Amino acid sequence: MTEAILQPAPPTPIGVQPDADTLPDKCDQCDQPPAYHYTWAWGERGYCCPTHRLALQQAARNLRRTIEFAPLVKTSAPFLRDERTHLQARVLVLQEEAQEAHTRVAELSQTNVELNAEVQRLTVLSREQRRQASEAAREARLAQDAAADAMVQLGAKTDEIRRLELLLDAARRPAADETA
Numbered sequence: 001m002t003e004a005i006l007q008p009a010p011p012t013p014i015g016v017q018p019d020a021d022t023l024p025d026k027c028d029q030c031d032q033p034p035a036y037h038y039t040w041a042w043g044e045r046g047y048c049c050p051t052h053r054l055a056l057q058q059a060a061r062n063l064r065r066t067i068e069f070a071p072l073v074k075t076s077a078p079f080l081r082d083e084r085t086h087l088q089a090r091v092l093v094l095q096e097e098a099q100e101a102h103t104r105v106a107e108l109s110q111t112n113v114e115l116n117a118e119v120q121r122l123t124v125l126s127r128e129q130r131r132q133a134s135e136a137a138r139e140a141r142l143a144q145d146a147a148a149d150a151m152v153q154l155g156a157k158t159d160e161i162r163r164l165e166l167l168l169d170a171a172r173r174p175a176a177d178e179t180a
């Protein structure tokens, strides 16, 4: 998408290097792309490829003068207008998506609050139902005890009735004998 071009590498060891707009696309001595910015001891500057860097170093040794090199690094070319427009549109889409995500998070937070309240309500309800169930069980036990008591009393009454019937029979029998 973006064509890589060369730009001075920070930090610059010597002087101020020109920016990408003024950077040549060739070595000063050949058609290779420049890889270094150089400065001679007397201030002359230029750009060179790796091959010509070696040549310049050799020349500096021959001249007994110093030459300093600063490597150039690749960086992205400035965005073309179409790319800029496309990216601006993309930014708008992403901002919209971020807004939607925020809204969704807010909705989920609200749902979470509601669910927590519901859980709270059900917990209280469940506790109340357990209390009522325990109360009902206690009442059922009391009713069972009362029923058992009633059965015992019924048994006692039945026995008493039978005993009274026997007494009644015994009382009637002599009279019956007399009338026979």
Ligand SMILES: [Zn+2]
Binding pocket: 027, 028, 029, 030, 031, 032, 048, 049, 050, 051, 052
């Ligand atoms: Zn060269």
